[in-house]
Amino acid sequence: LQQEAKARGAAVTRVDTVIKETNLSLAKTTDTLTSSIGAAGAAIKEEREVRSTQYEAMTQYVQQMVTWTNQSFVGVQNELTTRTNNDNALASAINTMWARVGLNQALVQTGTQIAVNPVGSALTKFEQLQATVTDPATGLVKSYAALRQEVNLTNDKVQGLSGKWGVKLDLNGYIAGVTLNSNVSTGGKAESSFIVLADTFAVGAPGRPGIVPFAIDARTGLVAVRGDLVAQGSITGYQLGAYSISRDKLALKVVGGAQIDDLAVDTLKIGNxxxxxxxxxxxxxxxxxxxxxxxxxxxxxxxxxxxxxxxxxxxxxxxxxxxxxxxxxxxxxxxxxxxxxxxxxxxxxxxxxxxxxxxxxxxxxxxxxxxxxxxxxxxxxxxxxxxxxxxxxxx
Incomplete structure (x- = not known):
């Protein structure tokens, strides 16, 4: 589109295509607006298409807008698609924005997709942000950052219900994120999982900076609790203070008759x-x-x-x-x-x-x-x- 604008300068074009055959019916329109002077330019392109056969029908709409001046470039693309046949109904909408100055680039993309068939349906929605900085001396990416959020829902007669939500942050290959999964089988059994990929996980108090009642350091395996810890089970009703258990208060039968003066573990084996x-x-x-x-x-x-x-x-x-x-x-x-x-x-x-x-x-x-x-x-x-x-x- 940029090259076309440079070649045409200021221009408005329209191309219409119509096909009517025994097994194909098609109509397509392409509109293009361009302007260019020296190193600066702008262009808009819009494509609309409808297509039908004996067993399938589809529509597609694509809109592009770009502007540039010397080393800078920015563009927006919007794409809408629908498609149906005897067994499937699909719809998708994807919007993309990207910009570049020299070798440095940034991109934002959002999308939604719906798919329905005789046994169920599936829905997906995502959002993605991406930014790169490139070293002009080597042409290699110097730093990279990307964030993606995604939601999926499925309702299937065979496999049951399922849902997923997740966020992933990638900084030069260092990845952190969170994922929530849930599933209900056709037999009615429900299961779920919540997974956090992070060095530190903490729970804070709103309006009280610095107050963290619960925290996990995944790098060291340290779990920190600020306040009273109450558990249902063998320790319920007991208060355990720091350094309150001395050697003479620890019965040997608690550890099966073993006395440990200095314990060093190289390999820990857990039953089963x-x-x-x-x-x-x-x-x-x-x-x-x-x-x-x-x-x-x-x-x-x-x-x-x-x-x-x-x-x-x-x-x-x-x-x-x-x-x-x-x-x-x-x-x-x-x-x-x-x-x-x-x-x-x-x-x-x-x-x-x-x-x-x-x-x-x-x-x-x-x-x-x-x-x-x-x-x-x-x-x-x-x-x-x-x-x-x-x-x-x-x-």
Whole structure:
């Protein structure tokens, strides 16, 4: 669009396309306004298309606005799509704003998608912010910041109800975030999880700066409680003061007859492996993933000694080529797909993506497989750094 404005200068163009055939009915209108003088310019492009076949109908509306002056550039794109056939009804709305000065860039993208089929429906809403600073001497990204918030709801006759809300903050690869998952099976069994990925988690008192009744330091494993701690169980009704238990007050039978003067533990074994060790799998994609193709990038095998709920946290980067498209991740366990997430990519921009899923597994060995696809009808993207973290929680 920028090159067209430079070539035309000030111009207004309109292109209409109408096709009426036995198996295809199509109408498309493209309006373009351009202006350009020297290093400054502006352009607006609007595309509207309706298409019908015997079994499918779709509409698409795309609006682009760009302005630039020498080294500065800013653009806005709004894309609306509806599609129906005998088994599916889809609607999506994606708005993207991006700006560039020299080699430094910023992007804001919001999107909503609705999908309904004979067995259920799914809704997704996301918001993504991204900013990069590039070293002009080397052309390499010097610093990177991205924030993504996503909400998913599913109502499925086979798998039941599920919902997910999550926020992820990525600063030069240092990731923090929070995820809320909930699920109600078709049998009526309800489960939920709330996962926080942060060095420090604290609860403060409104209007009382510096008062933190409860805090967790994940780096050191320290849990701090300010105030009285009351628990239901064996310690209810007892008050334990600091340094109040002396050696003569600790009965040997409490520790099974063992006397410990100096304890140093190198390896701690917990019965039945009740606490599972998180598993991590990562890599860097190579080459492009074209439209309609998939690529398996890695797998890992885990052993769980009892029935377990496993939460998978996935992050990846994708850079679309000259045509925007979709980048999707598929998670399998023991050859069975348990999660799929597809996000839009805008051409020539590298975007960060994230998703999470939960699956219940039986006792034994299980193999997880990570695959990426491109479900768009055109376009190619390069897969960048990706990672999968598996967190297992047993009852």
């Amino acid at each position: 492996n009740a606490v599972t060790v998180p598993l991590y799998l990562s890599g860097t994609g190579s080459g492009g993933i074209s439209a309609g193709t998939t690529r398996m990038v890695g797998q890992i095998t885990a052993y769980y000694p009892a029935e377990v709920d496993v939460v998978a946290l996935v992050t990846w980067k994708a850079a679309a080529w000259n045509i925007g498209g979709n980048t999707g991740v598929i998670l399998h366990v023991d050859g069975r797909q348990f999660h799929y997430q597809s996000d839009s990519n805008i051409n020539t921009y590298a975007l960060s993506h994230a998703t999470s899923a939960r699956v219940r597994l039986s006792q034994g060995y299980h193999t997880f497989t990570v695959t990426f696809d491109n479900a768009w009808h055109q376009g190619t993207y390069d897969l960048g750094d990706w990672s999968v973290t598996l967190l297992g929680v047993m009852k």
